[in-house]
Amino acid sequence: MTAAAQGRVIGRPRPTGAVLREGLGVIWRGVRQQPRWFSVAVVGSVLWAAATVATAWAIGHVTETVVTPAVTEGRWTWAGLGTIVWVLMAVLAVNVTGVVLRRVSATIAGFNLQAIYRRRVTRQYLRLPLSWHHAHPSGQLLSNAHADIEATWQVFNPLPMAIGVIFMLLIAGVQMVLVDWFLTLIALLVFPALFAANVVFQRVMSPKITRAQQLRAEVAEVAHESFEAGLVVKAMGREQEETERFGKVTHELRDSLVDVGRTRGTFEPVIEGIPTLGTLAVLAVGTAQVAAGALTAADVVQMAYLFSILAFPVRALGWVLAEIPRSVVGHRRVAAVLQATGSMEHGAATVPGDGPAExxxxxxxxxxxxxxxxxVLGAAPTPSRDGTDPYTGMLADLERTPAxxxxxxxxxxxxxxxxxxxxxxxxxxxxxxxxxxxxxxxxxxxxxxxxxxxxxxxxxxxxxxxxxxxxxxxxxxxxxxxxxxxxxxxxxxxxxxxxxxxxxxxxxxxxxxxxxxxxxxxxxxxxxxxxxxxxxxxxxxxxxxxxxxxxxxxxxxxxxxxxxxxxxxxxxxxxxxxxxxxxxxxxxxxxxxxxxxxxxxxxxxxxxxxxxxxxxxxxxxxxxxxxxxxxxxxxxxxx
Amino acid sequence: MTGGAEATAAGVSSSIGGSQELSTPAILRRGFELSPELRKGLLGTVLLALVATGGKVLIPFLVQQTTDHGIRAEGGPDVRFVLIAVLLAAGAVVVTSVAQFLVNVRLFRSAESGLATLRLKAFRRIHDLSVLTQSTERRGALVARVTNDVDTISMFVQFGGLMLLVSTAQIVVATGLMVFYSPLLAGVVYLCLLPLALLVRQFQPVLGRAYGAVRARVGDMLGAISESIVGAVTIRAYGVEERTTRRVDEAIEAHRRAAIGAQFRSVMAFSSGQAFAGVTTAVVLAVGTVFAVQGWVTLGELLAFLFLVNLFTQPVLMATEILNELQNAVAGWRRVIGVVDTPADVSDPGPEGVTLSRGPITVQFEDVAYAYPGGDRVLEDVDLVIPPRSRVAVVGETGSGKTTLAKLLTRLMDPVAGRVLLDGVDLRQVTFDSLRRRVVMVPQEGFLFDQSLRENIRFGRPTATDEDVELAVTELGLDAWITGLPHGLDTQVGQRGESLSAGERQLVAIARAYLADPDLLVLDExxxxxxxxTEVRIQRALEGLTRGRTSVAIAHRLSTAEAADFVVVVDQGRIVEVGPHRDLVGRDGVYRRMHASWASQQGAEVT
The missing domain is CATH 3.40.50.300 (P-loop containing nucleotide triphosphate hydrolases)
Structure with missing residues (x-):
């Protein structure tokens, strides 16, 4: 990979936290355009979160009120068994309903957004002048309408679940504070740690994702051009050279994706490990407090339990955070097309008459x-403050050939x-x-x-x-x-x-x-x-x-x-x-x-x-x- | 004859296969075969994954031990025990994280390498397919086969496949533990989840079809969008933006529906799994209560068993999810494999093929016929000998079969009957490498790449130096044109060469062929x-080129025919006249009529 190629793709360095802010902006844009489905997804997610917390409670409840007495008394009743099944089924029903609502609506919202943006982008393709088309390879534009838009809205898949998780965190947080504020404080230390890890991640990831999306487009571009040239390639027997040309960008894409994978592969275990370490910290400090007589053993156990049920779902937050750079980059590339100006202006005059025109x-x-x-789509800064169009502004500096x-x-x-x-x-x-x-x-x-x-x-x-x-x-x-x-x-x-x-x-x-x-x-x-x-x-x-x-x-x-x-x-x-x-x-x-x-x-x-x-x-x-x-x-x- | 059977097969069907008939396991097997990287280091990755998974099971267990035996220890909390357990657990977290990191990196590397290989194989195969097969598929859809379709597989090969293995391992371990605690309750669990297994089986083909439909809609959508890009001039000239928008919108909408439909089915499959898992917990608790009352299990065992049920149903759910993802991947794989496994109906004979030596070339058509798949013969009874160093002009009306003749001569297609011989060797036995070195065709619309003029000309001979390119341009008399361009040979030609006019693009295509320096040059309009x-100038230069070489020119302008050594007249798929211009024009035949009509247009001074 040449330095020039990298410099070309990466664009300007961005200040810390800017990517996250931009990402939340993209998400908010999406939410505003699909408020209904998004709301249903959030309701579903909240149902799911409540049911998940309730499941642990329900099992504990029936164990305490039905199972233990039955075993102690040595006799079971149909009524008792009925209670077990009834209670657990009720919670399950809420849980399943929540999951279905959450996933289905999130899917619909995500694909609706993709469709909306595809329509916008293709309208732009049809509206923009031919000179704009000359400056943008067809393969790239195809990739923009498909891969970039997909990348932008993929974040809507894990998003509702993450919102549900935040809800769970709130429930658990309140319960924890009720048990002991000092332990809660220790537990909450987890969040600055998660945030710090995320900031590092976003900074490292964004340029890599930008590069990957650009290379994705280049792969599409070479393929598109090469297939269009199919007859010439065959007539000249250049299949091998063309394969090598395609191989070059394909391998660059591969290396770039492996690079992305390495970053992501580092981030995921860290995000998963931090809450677990938090649980362990709570256990250690809690035990010391119990030994000092400041807390009861039951309090610490409940605290650890609250924390441990969060361990798995907290990953959903990580998924959203991991998707954000991709979403931001996709959106930038799509926005570059949507904001491109220079279309033809039309007046209101008609050309009357029906004879031959002159x-x-x-x-x-x-x-x-x-x-x-x-x-390169999305790499150039978007329209400048003084209102000049970056595209035509760029043209002014270029040489022109009189025709x-x-x-x-x-x-x-x-x-x-x-x-x-x-x-x-x-x-x-x-x-x-x-x-x-x-x-x-x-x-x-x-x-x-x-x-x-x-x-x-x-x-x-x-x-x-x-x-x-x-x-x-x-x-x-x-x-x-x-x-x-x-x-x-x-x-x-x-x-x-x-x-x-x-x-x-x-x-x-x-x-x-x-x-x-x-x-x-x-x-x-x-x-x-x-x-x-x-x-x-x-x-x-x-x-x-x-x-x-x-x-x-x-x-x-x-x-x-x-x-x-x-x-x-x-x-x-x-x-x-x-x-x-x-x-x-x-x-x-x-x-x-x-x-x-x-x-x-x-x-x-x-x-x-x-x-x-x-x-x-x-x-x-x-x-x-x-x-x-x-x-x-x-x-x-x-x- | 090696190519004979394939040539006949080409007459039956000539489209890219969808490998619809292959089952999911067959697709997987073929997929792994095509991307050997996917298997590389898999054992190590699986072992690391087991470590990581083991850690993930161990940590909650340690936490549970800490609370049960440390904090709730009889006689007050056992601080020392808790500390040791916590440190152990922290160690486990670190080991698990490192193992997980290694797994991730290894998987990303093998998955991306494997998919890159698959992309390349599919790309190469698309170029190896005959012109005919290529034209049956839309470019947008072909591009999808080497881009999005491959991307669809990546999710599964990055972690889905491995998680499926790990989940299976976890299911086995959990089963062992359950049986150890209580074989009876283990039986209950299996009884409860049996219907799920059947349901998943039922769901797989449904999902497979749904995801297959999504892939097809993606292809349609890209095809429609590409029209709005490539057809930009026509769309503007005719003001049909609205109609194009409507067509694109329809394709986008069809894709949206298909995608949501597939995802909906996948959610249903997952949720039914979730429901079964929940029911299993309830049933185990109810039945377990009865068992405990009967004294078949203790209360402690029952509670511990509930934990195991959770440990068991989690990987089951995960597996259901991944099987859904698998169907998505298979849908993509199916399309890519469909391309890779489509036999090239015009194929390189490979190492057994004949390599011809350079020099003057003789071409012979022996009783050749051609028909497009499912169509009537467009060329029949063609017998023709083109001696070395001759200049041949092929003339005939539009649709008479001239271009078909050129395509058979350059082996862009194979005849359905008879054979074409090059220096006495059947074209189907000549290696592609040798063939393309000796025979080059310049098609009417010579495609230009988005590069400089120089690079576009160099396409004819990649090893040519800058001087070679310049010399070719000078010899063709094109230097005046080139110097008139802003950057000379370094002028960028734009996409598909659109910065140049159609005539200029043809000049580049000719320079390309000139540089390639073949023994037989076929010029199709x-x-x-x-x-x-300019044409006259080029014609002269090409005569320079064709001196010592054989050239076949298909032309409308009969000036080309007048200059040729002999003229081949094609009419309704048959060769009706062969001979020098002077002879033919004196004979009362098709050529004489054509020439008379042409000459009358040129004005009186020609005749």
Whole structure:
């Protein structure tokens, strides 16, 4: 383990007792959100505690009033036996009821909290901007939604029992004080000792748990990435290297968990031993007092007895204390996601009208953030006092790579325009800006003259739709992937599929529209996925349709059919298409040529060919290549 | 032929097993077999645990002795006796604590080591499974198999298993003591607890199913949540946040219900144990009273016996609890073992396999057919010879079977009939190591890792130096692109390479393959998102690469076909035409039609 890695994970040292306080804060937060179930659990726990104390009393009572007299008199009665069973059963019933109430409600409260936080965290995932997603690996986020939330609320399992134990301690404490205050004082010395042990424990444990949770997330991250890369790993035969990479984090996690185990393994016997030593101290001092005539033997025995019934349950307090660092760390990591800001702000404007929309871009700059190190959840201090957002505050210091450098353009309503440019020239970024997947650093993006930032939430996707380069399929049916839950008739779906040239193969699928496509559409080919994604956009009848090289996996003939069908069916749509194929470009009335994030030229295809060298080179590359090849072949044949 | 039987089996089923059919003991046995560390030093740990448990029984006993014979001694308290007993007990506390500490540390170490081994085995197996099997399982769920499912086992192997042993020992000791005090009452105790044993037996499968359901729901939940993360762009572009939220909420709710359901059953099992234990105490006291009156036991023996009953029922309760936990662990184990024991339908022949020497390579398809499990044949009657040093283009419509051909050629899948030969050797007999050294495929969507460009290119040949990587980039004519990036080759590409455009990702994938320097290069639409000028440049560089090598390119852009030595035309799962571009374009066939359509799109100047 490198020092850098450790420093990265641990974060700031915290003052003594802070972890415990923070832990109690987390618990209180949970209690406030599940007051009913928590109360039932506490009632159950109190019943259990009372019944536990009462059991010892009941056995003593029936022994004294029924068993001993019977044996002394040499005769037993059914009534006597009845009393024994009746009394013990009554106490037992209370005990069992208490345990069931306590455990069941604690379970419900704990899982309810987990569910509540999972819902919150996933809502955050859906709300936060794409730039935030880029800075957080998917595997980590998955781990956050599962393992971190579980870690946060695990403490609710032992918690009610511990509260019951505190109740027992109170009963026992009162009884002890009634017997003898001096002995009680000695007995109570146990508590400062327990507290001291706990403070040491929390201090040692917290950084270790932080590290373990982080490594847990990293294991998930490597696994997630590696499985997503499954095909490449196999095609390149890198299974062994990948296993080694996974092995490295797995072994780090193992060492870290063993380390956690060592601390916990030390703490538990200490916490269990301290009360027992207390009992022994009471016995020793008590005996001396009896010998001195200050106490009766019976008092000391009762005292020792009271103490000994507590010996086992007191462990429950230890369990809660042992869970607290994990809970705190889990909560910090979850809070880091819940408190992340930087979501897109939306206005209240609508984009009225139903004809083709007119997108425009004015003096727009956009740059990507270079991310030398990725953020570790919960390790960074949570929002600062001056109200600046730690996330965006961090961004300001980082280098940024410009992708769009001062682009202004206007796409005429109802036109079909092509966005052309070399690989990496900013075409996809521009497409994303036009649809407000990201906001520009400066400048303005408008639709029908309305600044996209002023459009109210949910409005834009109804008006403008993107078919991305890389399609994403949901683990749903074909129909579900086309409609995405909106209300569309089968006719509309088929019509969209027809325009996307997908109707034939969908008809051949085993269950037609109701065929499940598997996760990420795994059962379909790349070209099939693209066509369904296209249908998904078409079915919404958008007023602006942006195709970002959306037919790259479809063969040219089919692409032509798609574009022809689209033109036929969509007179009310402005189409912006990112393309390389000359056939696609020539379909567009207007061509925008990009290079290095700048618009170099725009106009008709023929115009650009005539006056823009870069453009001509790009679109004629194949033809030139073919011509050269033909020339070479001809030369070879001549020889 | 080694792979034949497995290849046929693959046609029947190709999904990850759940090892549902295995019984709990079989799962445990297999679990321990897979993680030998769990057994390492177990004897010592058990002995230490017995010491610790002995101490825990001894201490209350000593306390009782102290009160009975010290404080309540006849003729006033015996201070000396009390002191000795207290010191003894304190010593016992120290010994017990130390023993317990050692037990804890040893268990944590063996448990975590064992589970790390299990994680690794499962991880490796997932990569060894065929592409087909991998795609049947959702990634989120696969990740769960090496993370949460394994974590589920940890509780049990950390102390549950050991406590079960210790509890059993305690039950045996307590039984011995009970029989020693009163065989009759011991019989009563066993009679009372017999129904519990039967009940626990009944409960185990119920709990097993309940916990199994929880594991499955965790997988579903992670799958749903991962969609909300990985599908971020699509979800935003279509404004379907609400619907996604609903789907995720459903999965979260299903998990919550399953988890509470399983826990509820577990609480019921434990509480019935508790009830039986309580009833046993009452019955022993009642029956014991009768026995004492009859003179079969003394009052003292009866009271001492009550203490023993407690000593007996405690481990019984503990065991019930642990058996519940065991079912939870088994549910996790079952899923992990399910992965580890799923046969890889495309497997490495191992040490018996053939290692081919490097150099020009010949590929031969002999009457090859392929069908996805439960589906019709997507490829049939494929007979094809690809001579060494040739450049082959495979063309055909979407869905004609081109990619299947590539996958068979690189042995990502095995044919259901016929064979694919490499230098005359059946692919199934070639060791993976040798195969991947000689044959490399660049898929359409070349996955990038969240690392620098340099590291991503180096993925093609991990031993490559920085100079090798730079040279590859230069030879491919990509240096202009690289220098335009903020940190050159050290630019981080982001998750899945998302900081780059799709075209740029393809450039990296090609550089990767170029660096790997195989004898046979298979390009599956590897430049589909690259601009034409760059593509032409790369094509030339690859020709440099493929000179002396064999290359197979699957392409939509027929410029690739024009440049190839010969073209293979696939139509509806069959090879319909083979020959050089010049010949095929003159023949009245599928290729001529395709080419005409393509050429018309390129503008007049091509023809």
């Amino acid at each position: 997108p425009a871009v004015r003096e727009v700059h956009y740059s990507y953030v270079d991310r030398p190190e990725r953020e 769009i450098r001062g682009v202004s353009l206007q796409v005429p309503a109802g036109s079909t325009s092509a966005l052309v440019g070399p690989t990496g020239s900013g075409k996809s970024t521009l497409a994303g800006l036009v649809l407000r997947l990201v906001d520009p650093d400066s400048g303005q993006v408008t639709l029908d003259g309305i600044d996209l930032r002023q459009v109210r939430q949910g409005e834009l996707p109804d008006v403008a739709t993107l078919v991305a380069q890389q399609t994403f399929m949901f683990d749903d049916t074909v129909r579900g992937n086309v409609t995405l839950g909106t209300d569309r008739t089968d006719e509309e779906v088929w019509e969209a599929l027809r325009i996307a040239q997908a109707d034939d193969f969908v008809r051949q699928l085993p269950q037609g529209l109701d065929t499940r496509v598997g996760e990420r559409g795994g059962t379909l080919s790349g070209g099939q996925r693209q066509r369904i994604a296209l249908a998904r956009a078409i079915v919404r009848r958008p007023r602006l349709l942006v195709l970002d090289d959306a037919t790259s996996a479809v063969d040219p003939a089919v692409e032509q059919q798609i574009l022809a069908a689209l033109r036929e069916a969509r007179s009310g749509t402005t189409v912006l298409v990112v393309a390389y194929r000359i056939a696609t470009i020539t379909l567009a009335g207007h061509v925008i040529y990009l290079e290095h994030g700048r618009v170099v030229d725009q106009g008709g295809h023929e115009e650009l060919l005539a006056r823009c060298q870069g453009y001509a080179d790009l679109v004629h590359a194949y033809a030139r290549e073919a011509a050269e090849r033909a020339a070479v072949n001809a030369a070879e044949e001549d020889r | 590897a430049t589909s998102a690259v601009d034409p000028a």
